[in-house]
Amino acid sequence: MTTKELDNMYVSHTYGRFPIEIVRGEKEMVYDETGKEYIDLSSGIAVSTFGHSDKELIKAATEQMEKFFHTSNLYYSAPCANLAKLLCDKTGAKKVFFSNSGAEANECAIKAAREYAAKTKGEDYYTIITLKNSFHGRTITTLAATGQDTFHQNFLPLTNGFVYGIANDINSVKELVASHKCAAIMFELVQGEGGVMPLSKDFVIGLSQIAKENDLVLIADEVQTGNGRTGKLYAYMHYGITPDIVTTAKGLSGGLPIGATMFFEKTKDIYSPGMHGSTFGGNPVSCAAGISVISRIDEKLLSDVAEKGEYIKNSLTGYKGVKSVSGLGLMIGIETEKDAKDVVALCRENGVLVITAKTKVRLLPPLNISKENLQKAIEIIKKSLV
Ligand code: PLP
Numbered sequence: 101m102t103t104k105e106l107d108n109m110y111v112s113h114t115y116g117r118f119p120i121e122i123v124r125g126e127k128e129m130v131y132d133e134t135g136k137e138y139i140d141l142s143s144g145i146a147v148s149t150f151g152h153s154d155k156e157l158i159k160a161a162t163e164q165m166e167k168f169f170h171t172s173n174l175y176y177s178a179p180c181a182n183l184a185k186l187l188c189d190k191t192g193a194k195k196v197f198f199s200n201s202g203a204e205a206n207e208c209a210i211k212a213a214r215e216y217a218a219k220t221k222g223e224d225y226y227t228i229i230t231l232k233n234s235f236h237g238r239t240i241t242t243l244a245a246t247g248q249d250t251f252h253q254n255f256l257p258l259t260n261g262f263v264y265g266i267a268n269d270i271n272s273v274k275e276l277v278a279s280h281k282c283a284a285i286m287f288e289l290v291q292g293e294g295g296v297m298p299l300s301k302d303f304v305i306g307l308s309q310i311a312k313e314n315d316l317v318l319i320a321d322e323v324q325t326g327n328g329r330t331g332k333l334y335a336y337m338h339y340g341i342t343p344d345i346v347t348t349a350k351g352l353s354g355g356l357p358i359g360a361t362m363f364f365e366k367t368k369d370i371y372s373p374g375m376h377g378s379t380f381g382g383n384p385v386s387c388a389a390g391i392s393v394i395s396r397i398d399e400k401l402l403s404d405v406a407e408k409g410e411y412i413k414n415s416l417t418g419y420k421g422v423k424s425v426s427g428l429g430l431m432i433g434i435e436t437e438k439d440a441k442d443v444v445a446l447c448r449e450n451g452v453l454v455i456t457a458k459t460k461v462r463l464l465p466p467l468n469i470s471k472e473n474l475q476k477a478i479e480i481i482k483k484s485l486v
Contacts, residue, residue, distance in 0.1 A: 103133070118448060125152025128469040130453065139477040140453045141465045146292070146324045146431070149351040149393050151466035157354050160392035164385050171384065173377060179387035186394050187362055190333055192342065194368035197361040198382035202323030202349035203237025205359035209286070209345045210241060212363070212370045213317035217283030220315060226261045227280040229273060229316075234264075235293035236286065236321055245286060248294070267291065267299055270306035277314055284317040285310065289335035289428075292324035295458040296426050296433025301339055308341040317367060319345045323359075324431065327351035328397040328467050331406035331429030338428065351467075353389035360390075397467075405429045405467050408474055412463060415478045421485030426460075430467060433460040436485060446484035452477045 101109070103121045120132040128151045130140045140152070150157060164179060171177055184196040197208050210228060217225040228245065230236065236245040243251055244258035252258060263280055265273035273285065285307055291297040311318035318341075325335035326348035332338050334346055344366045349359040357380070363370065380386075409429040416434055417425045421443075423435040436443050440456045447454050447461075455462050461481075465474060 120448070127151040127154075128466050128473050136451070138448070138451050138453045139469075139473050139480075141463045141469075141477055142453045142455045143351075143464045143466050144355065145455065146329055146350045146464045147355055148466050149327055149329075149354045150396070150468050152355075154354060156396070157389055157392050160388045161356065161385050164388035167384075169383075169385055170380070172379065173382060177382070177384050177387075179384045179391060180382035183360075183387040183390045183394070186391060187360065190394065191346065191362060193346065193362035193364050195363040195371075197363070197371065197376065198387065199349075199359035199361070199378045200357045200380050200383075200386075201237075201359045202321075202347065203239045203242045203359075204378065204381075205323060205347035205349050205361045206236050206242045206245065206286075206319075206321060207239060208359075208361040208376055209317075209319045209321075209347050210245065210284070211376060212345060212361070212367055213284035213286075213319060215370050215375070216317055216367060221281070221283075225281040225283050227276075227282045228262050229265055229276050229280075229282060229285045230262060231267045231287050231291070232264045233267060233291055233294035233297065234286075234288055234321075235291070236288075237323075267297065268303045270303055270310075273307060273310060277310055277316070282314065282316055284319055286319040286321060288321045288323075288325060289339065290325050290330060290431055292431065292462075293457055295460050296431060296462055298426065298428050299339075304336075304339040304341055308343075311344070317345060318343045319347065322346050322348045323350055325428070327393065328402055328405060329429055329431050329464070331402055331409060333394075333397055333402065335428065352393060353386045354393045356383075356386040356389045358383070358386040358390055401467060408465070408469065408471070411471075411474065412478060416481070419482060419485065427463075430463070430465050430469075432463040433457050434463070434481075434485075435460050438485065443481075443484050447481055450480045450484055452480045452484075454481065 124131040230245045232247040234247040236242040241259040244262045247264040320343040346362040421437045426433045440461045
């Protein structure tokens with residue numbers, strides 16, 4: 101049987117897969133089972149920070165694998181400790197909890213916020229404000245945090261205690277704070293799955309002020325926006341605020357599973373032994389990969405990301421078949437006249453991999469994509485738009 105036949109027969113049908121099998125990747129290029137090559141502007145949904153089969157990542161991971169793969173969190177291990185220090189040094193966070201995915205990073209943040217509120221205000225202060233059109237994960241609790249009904253259908257009841265404000269409408273959040281006993285506000289700085297919609301600066305500053313005034317835990321979900329994707333190491337850095345918790349995953353280890361929940365001053369001592377855990381969390385190989393990724397995200401790379409993002413926006417804004425272009429850095433959404441799914445299919449036929457975000461075409465190229473291949477890909481996208 102072919103891979104496609106095996107997959108269709110044996111893998112749970114949670115994904116509507118595109119009709120190609122990826123067999124190899126190198127930098128921003130991937131190759132399918134027929135040998136056809138594609139410029140990959142999807143990066144495994146914002147995961148392959150430095151593209152495919154990145155040599156430095158391979159070296160970091162294999163060197164660690166040759167020492168040991170896994171020990172459990174009963175013992176100390178250097179990659180976990182060193183990645184935590186690196187993240188703290190680069191962000192001002194004080195402590196990090198490692199897990200395996202974005203949803204888990206958010207679960208950890210939600211538990212921490214409830215624990216903080218229970219201790220400081222009382223157990224009935226458990227409500228968490230998130231935003232409509234947000235996406236925070238697929239577990240029952242992170243689905244509850246996700247402010248989109250389509251993801252909730254037939255999975256009810258979800259975890260209690262989530263209410264939804266409206267993005268860029270600060271009064272909607274103030275009303276929720278006034279009418280509920282709240283623990284936290286949780287938001288994505290750019291709503292990724294919601295159509296690559298950046299929040300406005302005023303709104304984010306407003307959220308930060310409301311959190312301070314009411315002693316709420318301010319949680320930035322940087323699962324998709326983090327690790328250089330938007331042209332800053334973390335997207336909150338564009339907004340002049342410091343969250344109390346930042347969650348991330350996806351691009352942190354460039355392709356190996358990891359989640360991280362970063363605790364800043366107010367939240368650094370919430371957890372104590374026994375309150376939270378994860379068998380694979382802090383896995384030495386994933387953390388070694390994370391060190392390789394984070395230590396290479398420097399000012400030069402970040403300014404390249406910003407420049408490439410501007411290049412994409414300038415190339416496509418006002419172009420035939422484009423209604424609007426949104427996003428930050430190399431996280432771009434294109435509102436198209438044609439159905440986005442048709443544009444994605446045409447791009448694929450023409451040798452470029454892009455994905456959708458709601459009704460938009462979404463671009464998430466590797467941060468180090470060559471300008472030459474980026475230009476080539478944009479020309480193919482243009483051809484596929486009309
Ligand atoms: N939060 C955000 C903002 C995301 O974009 C995603 C995934 O797309 C998640 C959380 C969930 O991450 P994971 O699929 O790693 O659990």
